[in-house]
Amino acid sequence: MNASETAATVVRVTDAKVHYGAVRALDGVTLTIRAGECIGLVGHNGAGKSTIVNVINGGLTPHQGAIAFGRSTDQGIKAAREAGIRCVFQELSLCPNLTVVENTRVMHRGLAGWGWRKRGAEIIARKLDEIFPGHSIDASEQLGNLTIAERQMAEIAITFCEIGNPVRLVILDEPTSSLDARLADQLLTYVRSFVASGGAIIFISHILSEILSIASRIVVMKDGKVVAERAATEFSEHGLIEAMGSVIKARQARITTTAHSGEPLLTAPPARGIGLPFKAHRGEIIGFAGLGGHGQTDMLVNLFDARSGNWLRSKDPEVAFVAGDRAVNGTFTLWSILKNLSIGVLPDFSRFGKLDEAHEEALGQSWKERIGIRTPDLEHGILSLSGGNQQKVLFARALASLAPVVLMDDPMRRVDFGTKQEVYAILRSEAANGRTFIWYSTEIDEVCLCDRVYVFNNGAIVAELSGDEVSEENILSASFKEAAA
Ligand SMILES: Nc1ncnc2c1ncn2[C@@H]1O[C@H](COP(=O)(O)OP(=O)(O)OP(=O)(O)O)[C@@H](O)[C@H]1O
Numbered sequence: 188m189n190a191s192e193t194a195a196t197v198v199r200v201t202d203a204k205v206h207y208g209a210v211r212a213l214d215g216v217t218l219t220i221r222a223g224e225c226i227g228l229v230g231h232n233g234a235g236k237s238t239i240v241n242v243i244n245g246g247l248t249p250h251q252g253a254i255a256f257g258r259s260t261d262q263g264i265k266a267a268r269e270a271g272i273r274c275v276f277q278e279l280s281l282c283p284n285l286t287v288v289e290n291t292r293v294m295h296r297g298l299a300g301w302g303w304r305k306r307g308a309e310i311i312a313r314k315l316d317e318i319f320p321g322h323s324i325d326a327s328e329q330l331g332n333l334t335i336a337e338r339q340m341a342e343i344a345i346t347f348c349e350i351g352n353p354v355r356l357v358i359l360d361e362p363t364s365s366l367d368a369r370l371a372d373q374l375l376t377y378v379r380s381f382v383a384s385g386g387a388i389i390f391i392s393h394i395l396s397e398i399l400s401i402a403s404r405i406v407v408m409k410d411g412k413v414v415a416e417r418a419a420t421e422f423s424e425h426g427l428i429e430a431m432g433s434v435i436k437a438r439q440a441r442i443t444t445t446a447h448s449g450e451p452l453l454t455a456p457p458a459r460g461i462g463l464p465f466k467a468h469r470g471e472i473i474g475f476a477g478l479g480g481h482g483q484t485d486m487l488v489n490l491f492d493a494r495s496g497n498w499l500r501s502k503d504p505e506v507a508f509v510a511g512d513r514a515v516n517g518t519f520t521l522w523s524i525l526k527n528l529s530i531g532v533l534p535d536f537s538r539f540g541k542l543d544e545a546h547e548e549a550l551g552q553s554w555k556e557r558i559g560i561r562t563p564d565l566e567h568g569i570l571s572l573s574g575g576n577q578q579k580v581l582f583a584r585a586l587a588s589l590a591p592v593v594l595m596d597d598p599m600r601r602v603d604f605g606t607k608q609e610v611y612a613i614l615r616s617e618a619a620n621g622r623t624f625i626w627y628s629t630e631i632d633e634v635c636l637c638d639r640v641y642v643f644n645n646g647a648i649v650a651e652l653s654g655d656e657v658s659e660e661n662i663l664s665a666s667f668k669e670a671a672a
Pocket residue numbers: 207210211212230231232233234235236237238239277561562570571572573574575576601
């Protein structure tokens with residue numbers, strides 16, 4: 188490596204190996220990140236992306252191999268921080284009981300002394316304005332009171348704030364997974380300007396179009412190894428999917444095609460008397476679309492409450508729910524993978540208060556194979572799974588129940604391309620058997636797979652699209668239309 192290359196190198200990982208028992212999370216990864224580059228990092232769920240991120244941000248010392256931050260030979264989180272390396276984690280890491288500005292201080296020790304609160308509020312407000320113009324986040328608001336998208340925005344803005352050491356490399360681990368299309372666009376615009384001014388970015392995403400549009404170089408990981416690394420211009424979406432080891436199938440058609448009529452299974456009047464009413468028939472797949480936070484999740488929760496209001500669990504639940512905020516409402520973090528999966532159906536496996544463990548185990552194994560939950564043992568803790576694999580468990584929990592209606596709050600976030608195709612096929616066959624799905628998704632491609640789509644704006648349904656009307660153009664135009672009283 189010549190002198191100018193060394194100067195531009197922000198971090199170099201050489202032959203890093205990390206294993207957890209039999210699982211090789213990293214199996215000899217070598218990677219160099221230079222100033223002014225945006226590296227797109229892709230791979231299936233469990234490929235090792237978050238693990239390499241933890242090595243690069245100094246939080247995890249590899250069992251073998253070396254890491255160098257610029258010219259420094261120091262190791263660990265402190266050395267990474269001093270080298271200007273920052274990370275926005277997949278599992279958002281801010282403290283929910285502190286305000287945005289207090290969280291800024293936790294992350295930036297340089298924000299101290301007399302008047303830090305006022306100074307911090309100004310800095311974070313400026314950064315939020317710069318990255319997400321038009322946002323409505325108040326720096327004095329407690330994190331726990333913000334929506335998941337706002338928490339993601341706050342964490343991104345706090346990470347990019349320059350207080351003390353200059354920021355040289357920001358690792359964004361699925362930063363758009365909780366953002367709608369407009370916020371994601373704003374972030375991508377900011378990332379481009381950060382890179383143009385000499386900063387480096389590692390951008391992890393399962394949305395391949397996003398990776399292709401933002402990255403200068405793309406690194407593909409599979410089973411703990413780097414299996415391809417080239418300039419982004421040398422990859423196509425198909426090339427990326429193949430490199431990840433997924434099978435390319437024909438573009439998915441709309442999930443079901445049967446006309447649904449007769450008495451609806453679920454109905455709801457217009458929210459606050461504004462906009463259109465909602466209805467769903469047996470066997471329908473209904474999409475909820477629109478900008479994030481415009482009432483989609485509230486509607487799902489209301490539908491759930493209306494059908495399961497009793498505090499006593501009903502023997503035959505009418506609805507199952509896949510929560511959007513996995514960490515807060517989804518996983519039981521101290522429980523095994525199997526218990527997280529089977530909790531919704533345990534009463535069905537019990538006789539006279541005794542659990543039929545063989546039955547429970549068989550259920551776990553069948554779902555493990557059906558949607559590819561990557562683990563050597565379902566008795567391992569849920570947190571031993573990669574983020575996408577945890578999401579698969581939540582999905583399996585809802586589908587394993589016999590509830591005729593499944594409510595889904597953006598369940599495919601963080602799920603890899605190959606698994607999504609499998610899940611879409613499951614939805615199709617379950618709907619054909621009469622199950623109804625109400626599916627909020629922040630990915631327009633997914634919404635376009637639905638039979639019928641309700642577009643939300645300002646808490647109300649402003650459009651109902653069905654059949655060929657379900658298109659990206661119609662969804663976007665309705666997303667910006669005001670609700671008629
Ligand atoms: N603390 C842990 N204990 C046991 N296994 C672990 C632990 N952390 C990670 N692993 C395993 O290491 C492998 C790599 O996980 P990692 O989180 O890096 O994957 P990933 O590519 O980030 O996946 P995703 O796209 O789902 O986020 C996975 O098989 C995961 O189950």
